[in-house]
Amino acid sequence: MMAALLAMRPMSTATSSAECPKCRAVMIHVAVTPHPVVPHMSRNTFVCYGCNQTRTYMLPATEAAAK
Numbered sequence: 001m002m003a004a005l006l007a008m009r010p011m012s013t014a015t016s017s018a019e020c021p022k023c024r025a026v027m028i029h030v031a032v033t034p035h036p037v038v039p040h041m042s043r044n045t046f047v048c049y050g051c052n053q054t055r056t057y058m059l060p061a062t063e064a065a066a067k
């Protein structure tokens with residue numbers, strides 16, 4: 001039963017983790033800021049400590065924005 005739960009990973013968890021395209025390490029979610037143009041989107045900043053670089057992903061702001 002527990003194996004089935006692990007296999008079914010909801011898409012919503014993807015907003016809190018990202019994989020580094022270079023070293024494939026799990027990048028740390030450091031910041032969420034509003035999208036400058038699109039209201040229902042948010043800029044999610046992730047950092048990889050192995051490569052010492054940040055990446056920003058535009059994701060739907062379904063969690064924070066309740067309007």
Ligand SMILES: [Zn+2]
Nearest residue numbers: 020023048051
């Ligand atoms: Zn990396």
